[in-house]
Amino acid sequence: MPNNWDALVDFDKQHIWHPYTSLNHPSPVFPVISATGVRLTLADGRELVDGMSSWWAAIHGYNHPALNAAVEQQLKSMSHVMFGGLTHQPAIDLSQTLIDITHDDLQHVFFADSGSVSVEVAIKMAIQYWVSQGQAKKQRLLTIKNGYHGDTFGAMAVSDPDNGMHHLFDNILAKHLFAKSPNYGDQHGHDSDAIEDFERVLKDNLASIAAVILEPLVQGAGGMRFYSVAYLKKVRELCDKYNVLLILDEIATGFGRTGSLFAYEQANIVADILCVGKALTGGYLSLAATLCSSKVAHGIGNGKHPTLMHGPTFMANPLACAVANASLSLLVKSPWQQRVSTIAAQLKQELEPCRSERAVKDVRVKGAIGVIELHKPVNIHWMQPRFVELGVWVRPFAHLIYVMPPYIIEPADLSRITSAMLQVTSEIHQ
Numbered sequence: 001m002p003n004n005w006d007a008l009v010d011f012d013k014q015h016i017w018h019p020y021t022s023l024n025h026p027s028p029v030f031p032v033i034s035a036t037g038v039r040l041t042l043a044d045g046r047e048l049v050d051g052m053s054s055w056w057a058a059i060h061g062y063n064h065p066a067l068n069a070a071v072e073q074q075l076k077s078m079s080h081v082m083f084g085g086l087t088h089q090p091a092i093d094l095s096q097t098l099i100d101i102t103h104d105d106l107q108h109v110f111f112a113d114s115g116s117v118s119v120e121v122a123i124k125m126a127i128q129y130w131v132s133q134g135q136a137k138k139q140r141l142l143t144i145k146n147g148y149h150g151d152t153f154g155a156m157a158v159s160d161p162d163n164g165m166h167h168l169f170d171n172i173l174a175k176h177l178f179a180k181s182p183n184y185g186d187q188h189g190h191d192s193d194a195i196e197d198f199e200r201v202l203k204d205n206l207a208s209i210a211a212v213i214l215e216p217l218v219q220g221a222g223g224m225r226f227y228s229v230a231y232l233k234k235v236r237e238l239c240d241k242y243n244v245l246l247i248l249d250e251i252a253t254g255f256g257r258t259g260s261l262f263a264y265e266q267a268n269i270v271a272d273i274l275c276v277g278k279a280l281t282g283g284y285l286s287l288a289a290t291l292c293s294s295k296v297a298h299g300i301g302n303g304k305h306p307t308l309m310h311g312p313t314f315m316a317n318p319l320a321c322a323v324a325n326a327s328l329s330l331l332v333k334s335p336w337q338q339r340v341s342t343i344a345a346q347l348k349q350e351l352e353p354c355r356s357e358r359a360v361k362d363v364r365v366k367g368a369i370g371v372i373e374l375h376k377p378v379n380i381h382w383m384q385p386r387f388v389e390l391g392v393w394v395r396p397f398a399h400l401i402y403v404m405p406p407y408i409i410e411p412a413d414l415s416r417i418t419s420a421m422l423q424v425t426s427e428i429h430q
C-alpha cells in the first residue's frame with residue numbers, strides 16, 4: 001500500500017467513527033479505491049469478491065453502466081430540489097413503479113432518505129391514522145423479538161430489546177410490546193407457541209396498539225433468522241381479526257432477495273404500510289420509501305390533523321430517484337428469479353459441509369442469503385482480516401458469518417466466498 005494510505009488510515013482510525021465501533025478500540029478498516037461488478041479493489045491492489053452487496057443494497061454489482069448513465073443524465077438537469085411545493089419526473093416515475101410492483105392496495109408513497117427514517121414515517125402514519133379515527137390512545141406497536149428496524153429512536157424502540165441497543169437508552173425509548181419470535185427451525189408450521197403468545201399480547205393490549213411491525217420471513221440484523229410463511233399469514237389474520245394495522249419492513253428483504261420480489265408475496269398477504277430501501281437504488285444512493293394503502297392515507301387525510309408530519313430536506317432526491325428508476329428497470333428485465341434460485345442452490349450445497357465443524361451451530365439458506373451461525377460470537381479483529389487474506393469481502397457480526405452477494409455473481413466467484421467461509425469456520429478455536 002502506498003505510504004500516504006498508511007497516514008490516511010491512521011487519520012481514519014483517530015477521527016472517524018465506523019458503524020458500531022469504538023474509537024478507542026477500532027476494528028481494522030481496509031481502504032477501497034474502486035468497485036466494479038462483484039469486485040472491490042483495495043488501495044494495496046488486492047481484489048476482493050463481494051459477498052455483502054454493501055449491506056443488501058448493490059444487487060446489480062458495482063459501477064453498473066446503466067446505473068452510472070442514469071446518475072450522469074440526471075446530473076445534467078438537477079441534482080436536487082426541495083420537495084416541499086415542487087415535484088419532478090424521477091419521483092413521479094419511481095412512485096408509479098413502486099405502486100405497480102407492490103400489492104394493488106398500496107397506492108401512496110412517502111420518500112425518505114434512509115431505511116430507518118422510512119420506519120419512523122411508517123410509525124407516524126400508523127399512529128396518525130388512529131388519531132384520525134378518534135383513537136389517540138393507540139400509540140404502541142407490537143412486534144416480535146429478534147427484530148431490527150434501524151438505528152433512529154423510533155426504529156430502535158421496535159428492534160429487539162435484548163440484542164439491540166435498548167439497555168443504553170432504556171429511559172428514553174418508547175415502550176412497545178414484544179411477542180416471542182417464531183422458531184426459525186420451523187419453516188412449514190406456524191409455530192403455535194409463538195403465534196399464541198403473539199395473539200395474547202395483541203388481545204391484552206389492544207386498546208393501546210396502533211400497528212404490528214415485522215420484517216417478513218427474514219429477521220436480518222437481529223440474528224439472520226428465517227421464519228415460516230404460515231406464521232406471517234397468521235399474523236395478517238390476527239391483525240384483521242383485532243383491527244390493527246400491519247407494517248411490513250421489507251428494507252432488507254425487498255427487491256428479490258428472498259426469491260420473490262417482496263417477501264410478503266410468499267404468504268399471499270398485503271401490508272397496510274410497507275417500508276422499502278437498501279436495494280431500491282441498486283446501492284448507489286441513500287433512498288427509502290414508505291408506501292401505504294388508501295385506507296391509511298385517506299384515514300389520515302380525513303382526520304382532524306390531515307397533514308402527515310414529516311418532510312426531510314433531501315426527500316425524493318432526484319439523483320436517488322433517477323438511479324432507483326434505472327435499478328428497478330434493470331431488475332425487472334433481468335432473470336433475477338433464476339439468479340436468486342441458482343445462488344440459493346449453490347449456497348445450500350457449498351455451505352452444508354460447515355455443519356460438521358465444532359464451532360458451528362446451524363447453517364441455513366433462504367433465497368440469496370447464506371448463514372453460518374456459530375456457538376460463540378465472532379472475533380472480528382481476527383476474522384475480518386482473515387477473510388481479506390482469502391480474497392473475499394464478508395462482514396460477520398455477533399454469532400453470524402453470513403453472505404448476500406450481488407445477484408450477478410458467477411458460480412466461480414460464489415465458490416470462492418463459500419470456500420473462504422468454510423476455511424475460516426474450520427480455523428475457529430472454540
Ligand SMILES: Cc1ncc(COP(=O)(O)O)c(C=O)c1O
Pocket residue numbers: 114115116117119148149150151215220221249250251252253277278
Ligand atoms: C429490516 C431493516 N429495517 C431498517 C433498516 C435501517 O435502514 P438504514 O440503515 O437505511 O437506516 C435496516 C438496515 O439494516 C434493516 O435491515
